Amino acid sequence: MGNGNQVSSHWASSTGGPVHVTVGVTGGIAAYKACTLVRLLVKAGADVTVVPTRAALSMVGRTTWEALSGHPVCTDTDQDAAHVNHVRLGHVSDVIVVAPTTAHTLARIAAGMADDLLTSTVLAARCPVVLVPAMHTEMWLNPATQHNVGTVRGRGITVIEPASGRLTGADSGPGRMPEPEEIFSSLRSLLADHQRNDFAGVRFAISAGGTREPIDPVRFIGNRSSGAFGAAIARHAVARGANVTFVAAHVLPELLRGLTGAAIVQAGTAAELKKQMETAAATADVVIMAAAVADYRPEHVSDAKVKKRDGSPITLTLVENPDILAGLACNRSDPRQTIVGFAAETGDAGSSVLEYGRRKAAAKQVDLMVINEVGEDRGFGDRETAITIVDVSGAVRAAATGTKDELAETILDTISAQRGGTL
Ligand code: CTP
Secondary structure: OOOOOOOOOOOEOOOOOEOEEEEEEOOOOOHHHHHHHHHHHHHOOOEEEEEEOOHHHHOOOHHHHHHHHOOOOOOOOOOOHHHOHHHHHHHHOOEEEEEEEOHHHHHHHHOOOOOOHHHHHHHOOOOOEEEEEOOOHHHHHOHHHHHHHHHHHHOOOEEOOOEEEEOOOOOEEEEEOOOHHHHHHHHHHHHHHHHHOOOOOOEEEEEEEEOOEEEEOOEEEOOOOOOHHHHHHHHHHHHOOOEEEEEEEOOOHHHHHOOOOOEEEEOOOHHHHHHHHHHHHOOOOEEEEOOEOOOEEEOOOOOOOOOOOOOOOOOOOEEEOOOHHHHHHHOOOOOOOEEEEEEEEOOOOOOOHHHHHHHHHHHHOOOEEEEEEOEOOEOOOOOOEEEEEEEOOOOEEEEEEEOHHHHHHHHHHHHHHHOOOOO
């Protein structure tokens, strides 16, 4: 189990002192939830400065923020001007989080405005910035808002996707601010990655999602992989300093939107994925094949839509696709390249999940094989997954249960150890 939700007594910055967190609060009803976030941060040992907008103070007052954080609270750059607060906060913060972020403040940040202390601080920031939007569904889905989200993500700002659920009044839908505990956990994980920076300059080629093999112009053979695991690994690798090429086979768009900082290449079929991964792997230090590749494809792809045959059966001849992972492992030119495969197994009477995975690691000659049990209700989209990581000899290098984010960290730690820390 990962420790993302545990609160330690002292949350240290890379320089050894307490972590400095600036919590921006804007004028949304979810501002009250930011009180809990501030409390969690303070309890974890962080030094927290709250920067509300003027509108936010009509939701939760200055006294509350000052009492919770133990620091004076300003909304504008001309208050406490002697300390040049926006530059100071931008420089001393280890992370800036704006929770909730209204559509209006998102737009101001996207436009690079600096008309209050919060937007000026974001503009002066040298640290990671995390926005947690909360607004009505229509406002969130409005192309103007979505464009602003894309703009700020393009500049390296993390935008946490809003949750779906009850909004102000009787409305319900995407736009709700995630719970403070979830935001806290994301901040811890982001900051831990950022401070570690242990993959600085390391080049990753990561495939994710599931290939689709066309039958005719409208039909295909596919699988249920969303790409969530590969995307989580890519996100954490980027946060730890890696240069990531992400080869996406039908990965969910919201996962791709969250992949700020990775170069994204699309691949539809196994043949396309093979080509793209071979190109990406040629200059990679670490290759991860998290994609679910169709083992077979139709021998012939019909140019026109296949018609029903009045009750008589249809025969589809399938031919085997090349094994991309085995090919990459066999043809690697740099013996120091680390190659990681995924074995999604169900186990059967003949063999256990672990045994099947071990055999696969040996057969494909990979450095590490991440084995997980899948089934109708396991592995695909689950919150909690169990993995075992074995090396080419079948020796267990790690075993863990957790969310995909937590397991992504376990996988990256195991890769780091496999490479002997000499990344
Ligand atoms: N893989 C691949 N090319 C294929 C099939 C699989 O690169 N044509 C990779 C997957 O990306 C994964 C690993 O091999 O990293 C194991 O995939 P899996 O489907 O579990 O293994 P298969 O070799 O297809 O074996 P089987 O389906 O018979 O269990």
